[in-house]
Amino acid sequence: MKRNATAVWKGSLKEGAGVLTTQSKTLENTQYSFNSRFEEGVGTNPEELVAAAHSGCFTMQLSAFISEGGYEIESIETKCVINLVEGTIIGSHLIVNAKVKGISNEVFQELVTKAELNCPISKLFTAEITSEATLH
Template sequence: MSSKHTGSAIWSGGLKDGIGSISTQSGTMNKVPYGFKARFEDGPGTNPEELIGAAHAGCFTMALSGILAEAGLTAEKMETSADVTLDKVAGNFAITKVHLKLVATIPGADQQKFDEAVQKAKQNCPVSKVLNAEISLESKLMS
């Protein structure tokens, strides 16, 4: 099974004074502004790193749901965030780390099964596989 999804960007101007917009094929994002200020100065708009964070959190959580289903478990609730670190490395910017934080309520899950499922999801989620960054994880199983 193969699937292709498209994202697009438009940019006008220089690095610091320019402005762009990002759109997705689904229309969920349509010409959402992004730029230098949103990326480095907490200005309005989005930035590639937070979009990667949202994609990674979503992909990891969905992968974990599938792994739990294989073990006969269904999550009541899972909340995942992804902190994406952008550093300057050898004069160029690089995403060097992603730290996933998960809090989950999964009826019937014990800590060992939970930990195994979480690690499997971290290693096998498609977004984890595409990132060339250190990926760390912190998870908590609620009772």
Template sequence: MKFNRRASVNWKGTGMEGSGTVNTQSTVLNETQLSFKTRFEEGIGTNPEELIGAAHAGCFTMQLSFLISEAGYVPTNLDTQAKVFFEDGSIPKIELDLTGEVPGISDEEFKRLAEKSKEVCPVSKLLNANIVLSVTLK
């Protein structure tokens, strides 16, 4: 399977005083604000780090769902929180915190499949960062 997805940013002004908007092909993000304030302080809008976190959590969780299904189980709920660390102009680490409900699966197999998902998820492969995963089975 091959496909591509598009996203765009329009920026006006300097890095600190300027601002921009983010748009995605699906239009889920449509003219979403992007600025120094939304990235480095607090403000209404988004920033690259939270978008990376959302992309990574989404990819990892969907991949895990496929792996669990291939192993013969049906996940009732998978919840992944991503924490993206920004330090001195780089992203050295992402922490994925997974909580799942999968009837009949052992804790050991759930952890094994989660680790495999972390390794084979396309966004994990893309990122050159230390990806830390914590797993909880309910």
């Protein structure tokens, strides 16, 4: 399976602007710019998209591991914070809140760590990946 997205940029780094389009067209000519990346401008940015990809991938992987263990999932919510410092993504931090019937906190934490290490987006990173998880 292969997926794709396309970026088109026009102009210089600070004065220019670009658009992103995904294969599925979920993003179609979605604006991004220096201001949306490094300041508070309108539009998306690569780090925000990486955060969306990591939180989505991790959550699906955690769901698979919890289901394999025979537990019933009510909900899993994952926020991902990408840390960009001096032009380098130095970390991805996952904040997990879940409602899972019958699971102990110990087993839940083990499955969170397993998902953190095994989701395809996690495997893509060379940066440190950390997480914190809360079971409700």
